[in-house]
Amino acid sequence: MIQAVLDAKRRLSGHHQRTPVMTSRTLNKKTGADVFLKCENFQRAGAFKFRGAFNAMSKLSGADREKGVLTHSSGNHAQAVALVGRLLGIRTIIVMPQDAPAIKRAATEAYGATVVSYDSENDTRENISARLRKEKGYTLIPPFDHPDVVAGQGTAALELFECKGPLDLLLVPCGGGGLLSGSAIAARHMAPKCTVVGIEPEVADDAVRSFHTKQLHTVKNPSTIADGTRTPSLGKITFPLVLEYVNDMKTVSEDDIMDAVRFLFYRMKLVVEPSGVLGVAAILSGKIDASGGRVGIILSGGNLDGEVMSKILA
Numbered sequence: 001m002i003q004a005v006l007d008a009k010r011r012l013s014g015h016h017q018r019t020p021v022m023t024s025r026t027l028n029k030k031t032g033a034d035v036f037l038k039c040e041n042f043q044r045a046g047a048f049k050f051r052g053a054f055n056a057m058s059k060l061s062g063a064d065r066e067k068g069v070l071t072h073s074s075g076n077h078a079q080a081v082a083l084v085g086r087l088l089g090i091r092t093i094i095v096m097p098q099d100a101p102a103i104k105r106a107a108t109e110a111y112g113a114t115v116v117s118y119d120s121e122n123d124t125r126e127n128i129s130a131r132l133r134k135e136k137g138y139t140l141i142p143p144f145d146h147p148d149v150v151a152g153q154g155t156a157a158l159e160l161f162e163c164k165g166p167l168d169l170l171l172v173p174c175g176g177g178g179l180l181s182g183s184a185i186a187a188r189h190m191a192p193k194c195t196v197v198g199i200e201p202e203v204a205d206d207a208v209r210s211f212h213t214k215q216l217h218t219v220k221n222p223s224t225i226a227d228g229t230r231t232p233s234l235g236k237i238t239f240p241l242v243l244e245y246v247n248d249m250k251t252v253s254e255d256d257i258m259d260a261v262r263f264l265f266y267r268m269k270l271v272v273e274p275s276g277v278l279g280v281a282a283i284l285s286g287k288i289d290a291s292g293g294r295v296g297i298i299l300s301g302g303n304l305d306g307e308v309m310s311k312i313l314a
Contacts, residue, residue, distance in 0.1 A: 001241075002189040004151035005158055005182060008055040012155060015087070016050055017043050019156070021163045026267050031283045032291030036167070038160040041272050041302025045107070047228075048156050048179055048300050049080035049143070055152030056141050057084045065090045070138035072096070072125035074227050075104030076275075076301050077143040082111035093138060095125045101227060103305045120221050124232075144178030145235025154182025160296050161190035168293035171279030173300045174198035174207045174249070175229040177238030183298060184245035194296075195247045197288060199278035202251040204229045211242060211249040225308070226257055228275030228301065250288055256281040258312045264299075265313065273304040274312075 019042045027035050040048040057069060068091035071081045078094040085092035092113040096105060097120040109115055118128050133140050142149065156179070157170065170187050174180045177198070184196040200208050204222035210233070218233040234242060242249075252260075260277035263284060264270040272280075279297035282288045 001151070001185045004147065005154040005186050005189075008051070008148070008151040009155045009158060011055050011058050012051060012152065015054055018159060019043050021160060022268065022270070024268050027263075027280075031295070033283070033293050033295045035283070035290070035295045035297060036160065036164050037280070038156055038296065038298045039270065040156055040298060040300050041270065041276060043301075045076070045079040045083045046301055046303040047076035047080065047276070048153055048298070049076040050083065051155050052146075052149035052152035052178060053077065053080035053084045053141065056146055056148035057081070057088060057090060059148055060090070060139060064139040068093060068136070068138045069141050070095070070129055070132055071141050071143065072129045073143050074100045074230060075108070076228055076303055078108040078113065079104060079111060079303070081141055082108045082113035086112050093132065095128045095132070097125065101303070101305045101308070104303050107303070144176030144231070145237045147237060150178050150182045150237065150241065152182070153179040154186045156298055157183035157186040157296070158190065160298070161186065164294070164296065166191040166294070167194050167296045169290055170194055170196045170296045171282055171288065172196065172198055172298050173229065173275055173278040174200050175275065176231040177207060177234040177242050179298065179300060180246060181238045181241035185241070188245055196245065197282075198242065198246055198249045199282045200249065200251050201226050201229055201257060201278070202253050205251050206233050207242065208249040208251055210234055210239060211246065214243065225254055226274040226278065228273065250282055252278055252281040252285060252287055256285040256287070260284055261312050270299070271302045271304070271309070272299045273301050276300040276302065
């Protein structure tokens with residue numbers, strides 16, 4: 001699997017942002033650790049999702065590109081697919097819930113994608129995508145459960161290790177597990193002794209339960225402010241990878257998440273969406289004791305509505 005991540009790094013070269021790794025003396029003092037933040041909120045389209053989308057779509061044949069690319073996403077993967085489609089000249093169709101963050105839908109449409117809305121209480125994005133794929137022949141690039149997407153997402157952690165060397169602990173947000181499994185594969189190659197922990201919201205803890213029971217669990221549209229983690233479950237590809245490469249899974253509360261958003265905004269002047277701060281939430285809240293270690297944390301994205309940010313800061 002590591003070869004796929006290394007190949008993805010080569011494909012992405014010159015097309016993506018090699019995002020900065022930032023530190024905070026205040027964060028280090030609070031946690032008793034040396035903490036390194038991989039800032040994917042500065043990635044193209046505002047999140048790590050660009051990596052996986054570009055890696056997968058750049059590998060498509062001419063015939064598949066001609067058909068057009070379909071995906072389902074609440075926002076960040078939608079924007080990434082739309083942007084990559086514009087860059088590569090591929091038509092993109094995005095299935096998106098009606099309650100997706102307005103800023104993410106607007107950006108997706110601005111990149112030229114056609115958005116198909118649905119009511120998440122009455123249907124699922126997977127069902128709608130399956131119908132469209134059957135009717136129109138589109139090529140599906142799912143948000144996380146795809147080997148090329150996983151490999152692309154793993155390049156974020158790969159760059160972190162290349163920049164800062166071996167780490168004792170790597171904390172990664174988890175929704176569908178694409179970023180987590182790709183990052184864990186990179187960690188196993190770059191720093192075999194590094195402990196990799198996936199972080200989820202308490203109210204969207206399907207991956208945590210799946211990891212600890214070794215049986216796949218699901219959630220239905222969980223009411224977390226971290227909208228990027230509302231995926232119903234880990235995937236057929238990502239679940240086995242998480243079991244093989246990830247060392248542990250933990251949860252954080254909604255209050256923990258909002259505290260972390262506020263900390264990054266006020267202390268580091270970083271705008272990071274709730275889904276992106278889960279690792280910081282875990283160490284600030286004490287859910288994970290990182291004292292004395294060298295800790296890497298992936299800040300997965302920075303796309304959030306002004307209304308949501310105002311609510312958090314208030």
